[in-house]
Amino acid sequence: MIGPLLVDPPILQAPMAGFTNYAYRQIVRDYGGAGLQATEMISARGFAWLDEQQAEHPDRLWGVREEPKPLAVQIWDNDAATLARVGRRLVEEYGVSVVDINFGCPVKQVTDRARSGSYLLRHPEKMGEIIEQVVAACAPTPVTAKIRLGCTRDTINAGDVAEVVEGAGAAALTVHGRTAQDFFKGDADWERLSAVRKRLRRIPLIGNGDLDSAEKVVLAFERWGVDGVMIARAALGRPWLFQQAAAALRGEPIPPEPTLAEQRECLLKHQRLVAERFGEKKGVQLMRKFACCYAQGRRGARAFRSHVATVQTTAEFLDVVTRYFPMPM
Template structure:
């Protein structure tokens, strides 16, 4: 990692935060997922195609995330690769050796397959948490594979899956991530939450949209908050639209949740966890990196990807990450137009030198 991205940020004058200026901060306790203590109770969301080992290393360099997570892993694909190719999915890159705590999210609709893979992750990889995806709204997962948020149509099936995975993974905690329901006229999250808890899950994460919403509109934190009184023993983690440190503080102050999960906003601000953790402690919020520091971060990210996948595939994979780094800066569109065409390391560095935003 570039030495001291965190140290550099800490050395610069911190910027004030509305949360820091407030006279009263919410009382935020560490999150307990089974025997695992997550402190601070700020989780990094699993995101397909993005939250791989390289991204997790970048987040870890800043700190502030109490629990990191892999991309979601197709359980059936894991079993097939293990049997046919004697290797494991790229989405498990780095998992065996990287620091803990670490969660791995799995998806499928078959209890036996999910239990088999969950057991491998818990007992062979020794991950901290096995999370089951009941929230992905993407057609390939829902309509084609009848998994992810598709299973919200059959909460009893969700319960069967959780029971099997919990038994297979014991004593490693098993959690569930879901949405409010299939659509706005079919919100069944209270029933789902009670089934998740009754089946033995150690925590529930709820994204404040329905499957039909995809990522449109605003997350409904008021509906997330209404779940808590119906849970007797497990923590509730809220997810959706947390893109600033102040919003994280506000989530704990205003809504009835035990933890929060940051998702898409972290792709172009992997330092957001550090900022949110500082705000929760009532400390000055570290500033965003300078353009030069952000460029160095992106270059390190590229190095990690190429180290694993080689220059040719690494360059292709880095296109989307590079676009995230430039997002929101003047000149981002021009940079994006060129960086999505790169095929080699030389092209990557030429585009960065020529088009990466200067301010």
């Protein structure tokens, strides 16, 4: 449970900037298995500024209003009042089911320049203040927090931060088992991640980091004692991973990987959704990186990547996909 919301199965689709847009979420939804999906992170300040200009809200909110729920929206900033105001708007106007606050982003633009994301892990008291205000503004919609283990390997403080997050009224905590300094290097530290469980009394702990198979998801529950899991990168080119993990959690046989022809169909559906929204030029640009995710790990992926990187039109994109995909394993 995340506050009043039943997340079933307890497998969450992670927020990923530049990737987890409406098209991706729709593809994941078609396969099933994700109990809660999330948008890309949205700058609360950017949203508020567009509001003042009476301009369109960010592209990153594409589809959210009409989308099937439950759906979490993730916001970032360091100003409690702005986050609270934007959180409320997202609840009221967009009908989101969960407002998640980003305290894990390690990118300099967010940390050094905007003193937000993982920068705030150095200031748990400030995090508490932010969460309290957002919780009050969004009630009864639950507010959650996503953190890393700490800023650096020497300043791991996820346990202390967890107590602050819970004390401030958050309904769940997601921990990515790396520090901000690690970025994505090395393996996620599930031992340290798991230790955070003892520091929470009421709210669920969602574990995140390197879950790339149904078996690893089951292990996260059985060995590391988390209450939920969140999957990010591994499901970008394998959106059926949630379905596989959900079956494994229920103790059922894991569905096989879709055939290559089915995978290509999935990629082409993804492309159609993106093109409908963004038009040909931007749509093709966006799809280049998704197509590379789908091809990852397959023989011929390198050649595919170099070809797809240069396509400019939908026709060229379809041509490359048809020629190179499906590719033999």
